[in-house]
Amino acid sequence: MNCDIFKILCLRANGEFTCNYGAGQKVNLGWATAAPDWSVRRLFADRGYALARAMFRRGIAPWATTCEQCVGLQRNEPFSHDVPTKRLEKLLVEPSLACALRCPSCSRVDLATERPGSTFLSVDIWRRVLASLREEGYLVDLFFFCGLGEPLAHPQLEDIIDCGREFFPTTPVAINTNGNYKFKDAFPRGSYPDRLIVSVDGLDQSSYERYRINGNVARALQFMHDARHAPGRAPAVEWKYILFRYDDSDVELIAAQQKAAKLDIDSLQFVLTHTVEKSTRFTPENIEELPIVWSRAYPETTPNLYFKRPEARPLSVTNSEKLAGFGGADRVRINIDYCRSWSGRLMLRGWAMGYDGSGPRRLRIFIGEHEAGVAEVGLAREDVWHVYPSLGNRRTGFNAVCEIPHALTGAVAKVTLVYDAPDGASFQFPVDYDLGHTGAEQFNHHCP
Numbered sequence: 001m002n003c004d005i006f007k008i009l010c011l012r013a014n015g016e017f018t019c020n021y022g023a024g025q026k027v028n029l030g031w032a033t034a035a036p037d038w039s040v041r042r043l044f045a046d047r048g049y050a051l052a053r054a055m056f057r058r059g060i061a062p063w064a065t066t067c068e069q070c071v072g073l074q075r076n077e078p079f080s081h082d083v084p085t086k087r088l089e090k091l092l093v094e095p096s097l098a099c100a101l102r103c104p105s106c107s108r109v110d111l112a113t114e115r116p117g118s119t120f121l122s123v124d125i126w127r128r129v130l131a132s133l134r135e136e137g138y139l140v141d142l143f144f145f146c147g148l149g150e151p152l153a154h155p156q157l158e159d160i161i162d163c164g165r166e167f168f169p170t171t172p173v174a175i176n177t178n179g180n181y182k183f184k185d186a187f188p189r190g191s192y193p194d195r196l197i198v199s200v201d202g203l204d205q206s207s208y209e210r211y212r213i214n215g216n217v218a219r220a221l222q223f224m225h226d227a228r229h230a231p232g233r234a235p236a237v238e239w240k241y242i243l244f245r246y247d248d249s250d251v252e253l254i255a256a257q258q259k260a261a262k263l264d265i266d267s268l269q270f271v272l273t274h275t276v277e278k279s280t281r282f283t284p285e286n287i288e289e290l291p292i293v294w295s296r297a298y299p300e301t302t303p304n305l306y307f308k309r310p311e312a313r314p315l316s317v318t319n320s321e322k323l324a325g326f327g328g329a330d331r332v333r334i335n336i337d338y339c340r341s342w343s344g345r346l347m348l349r350g351w352a353m354g355y356d357g358s359g360p361r362r363l364r365i366f367i368g369e370h371e372a373g374v375a376e377v378g379l380a381r382e383d384v385w386h387v388y389p390s391l392g393n394r395r396t397g398f399n400a401v402c403e404i405p406h407a408l409t410g411a412v413a414k415v416t417l418v419y420d421a422p423d424g425a426s427f428q429f430p431v432d433y434d435l436g437h438t439g440a441e442q443f444n445h446h447c448p
């Protein structure tokens with residue numbers, strides 16, 4: 001039995017460390033303070049993490065009913081965190097528990113009345129956490145500012161961003177916001193994150209405000225526009241559009257994609273949710289009916305629905321640098337982050353780039369012998385840019401949604417990415433995926 005609380009730390013606005021997902025947000029794993037002797041080492045040794053380690057080692061879920069409902073619990077995976085790896089996949093940070101909106105399924109209001117301590121994350125506590133991670137030699141792959149409130153409500157948000165960069169200059173910073181702000185007022189000093197995920201469920205005020213109570217869709221759209229056109233190092237902008245029963249007409253979904261194209265933002269994800277207001281027109285079972293008309297739009301789900309669109313298990317390496325005899329060695333790098341099989345389709349995400357920093361002219365996808373489609377390339381990937389800053393390419397990402405050919409029999413699919421370089425050369429990168437053992441069993445079958 002395994003869990004990702006050891007590689008994804010979640011720091012709440014009041015300085016508490018908790019589990020990462022919905023049900024676990026009330027599980028206390030320890031506290032951060034600004035005291036000079038506070039340390040991450042002690043946090044991992046203290047009661048919360050010590051108990052979790054001891055129980056997982058014995059194959060027992062430490063917080064029984066909470067763990068039962070949690071999408072992070074991996075029942076069939078052996079415990080792999082006996083010794084801290086000193087590498088955090090993510091540091092989830094909740095800068096604020098305050099928010100001016102009143103989205104009906106958001107548990108912020110309930111939690112704000114129960115939870116002790118500050119509504120806004122103290123910059124001094126944040127600084128101590130960062131300093132300790134640094135002193136103890138941790139690597140952090142991503143700072144993700146989200147949590148339960150509205151991150152942009154924090155009065156010193158730019159200090160929080162700057163502090164992160166002071167201790168971990170190459171770690172990308174992403175923020176998930178409702179975007180109901182003037183961009184210039186939110187980042188007056190120009191300390192932008194690398195990526196903004198902006199929750200805007202609807203294009204028309206009348207449908208948008210059914211869920212985003214108190215929200216103003218025109219303000220959120222303007223926020224995305226201004227973020228995209230910010231002077232200097234503008235953040236990548238992703239529109240997160242949750243599919244509720246109020247905002248899921250074909251007309252509105254198509255108009256939203258046209259708007260996104262006009263705003264020239266990086267992508268638009270349509271997210272299937274599990275909460276009571278969810279769309280009944282679109283479900284994980286009929287996702288192919290979603291009217292996608294823009295190449296940077298794609299379907300997603302909340303983590304509770306991951307088990308409906310599980311990850312295919314790779315049977316060979318997914319990074320071209322690890323493939324012996326790769327024809328593009330020393331010329332190009334290709335990495336597949338994940339491959340999901342969903343409703344008769346394969347969804348691939350990853351990044352690809354030449355050794356000189358150039359992008360592919362085209363990236364073709366073959367499933368078996370069948371050419372299944374062409375990936376959307378040029379998507380923002382700040383994390384890759386931070387690893388290869390001298391190559392200067394911030395848009396190495398790709399995304400592909402391909403129909404699985406009817407002729408494919410058996411569980412193993414050979415997926416080949418063909419990288420067509422600008423100079424006319426082509427390089428093939430094959431990966432075998434087991435679609436029969438997709439990892440679905442890793443996710444919690446009690447999810448709604």
Ligand SMILES: C[S@@+](CC[C@H](N)C(=O)[O-])C[C@H]1O[C@@H](n2cnc3c(N)ncnc32)[C@H](O)[C@@H]1O
Nearest residue numbers: 105146147148149150176177178199273275302
């Ligand atoms: C609690 S919000 C905090 C961030 C910010 N205030 C916002 O709304 O984007 C965290 C995430 O929950 C998402 N969310 C809110 N209501 C949801 C629902 N009913 N189903 C799925 N996700 C939801 C938001 O879009 C956001 O991505």
Ligand code: SF4
Nearest residue numbers: 099101103106149178
């Ligand atoms: S905008 Fe975000 S934090 Fe605010 S109520 Fe809605 S989901 Fe919750």
